[in-house]
Amino acid sequence: MKARLKFTKMGPMKFIGHLDLQRLFQRCIRRSHLPIEYSKGFNPHQYLYFALPLPLGATSEGEYLDMTLTDELEPEEIKNSLNAYLPEGINIQEVYILSDEMAVGMAAVDAAEYKIFIDKKTVPLHFMDAVNNFFNQSEILAEKQGKKGIKEVNIKEMIHEYTLDENDEQWIITLLLATGSKTNLKPETVIQQIYRDNNLEYKDCRVHIHRINIYSRKNDLFLPLSDIS
Structure with a gap:
């Protein structure tokens, strides 16, 4: 059976990177004795599919992990087993x-919604007018990291x-961005470009995603993703 887990990533856990998060779930699945399905071969791995990596330092109330189990279980049993x-x-x-x-995983993803919190003391008084002008441009050019560089x-x-x-x-900016396996716009790319256009120095500690x-x-x-399960 396939199961989709919706989970939070809050507090100090925001400093755990994506690979460490994968290892955390792998360990917890083993300890909970859930009947996870493994790949075949010399180096078997658990069939786990995360929807979308979260930027380091960001929090979330809507993360998703898909998994394949070898036995049929009730959703509540899976939930309680892992939360323990x-x-x-x-x-x-x-x-x-x-x-x-x-x-499953990123193949199911087309967009993600974010709230960006910016300390008013760290930006000019006209900052939100500048942000509004930024989004209302007919064309928004931004520096984006690709396989061949920026x-x-x-x-x-x-x-x-x-x-x-x-x-x-x-200041609070809410964004619905195209992301996933087809195209992937990160919220930090948008915010960094806003800062760059306004000749401001971008610092992670002043912005929370x-x-x-x-x-x-x-x-x-x-x-x-919870509505299409």
Whole structure:
């Protein structure tokens, strides 16, 4: 059977990189004695498929992991078995059963939603006007890391939605970005270009990235991966 896990990555766990997160789940699966399916050959590995790596230092309330099990289990049993071993900050919220034909991991991903929190004290008073002008350009050129190095690309069509908000201490930018196996726009690419266009020095410690959810596109609608399980 295939199962899709929705989990959080909060608190100190935001400093755990993607490879370490993979190893963490592998260890917890072994300790929980879940009947995970392994590949064949001299170096067997667990059939685990993460939807989308999270930027180091970012938090999330909507991460996904797909796995293949050799036995049929109830979703609640899978959830409780893993939560008993996972550290604080990593919490399985829900488990969904997938049909055999459904895409798993990054192959199921078309977009991701983020909230970007920026300390008001670290940017000029006119910053949000500049941000609004940035998104309203007919063409948005940004430096993007590719296989052959850094190149300038038009990311306008990769930004599906944006909203601007604020509280007493922070500017808040919400972004729905094209991402996944077909095209992949990272939120830090967008924010760094905003800073670059405004001659500001970008520092991770002044900006916090939080992922809201990950989506598949079905008939021009973006549906959370939990809704297509």
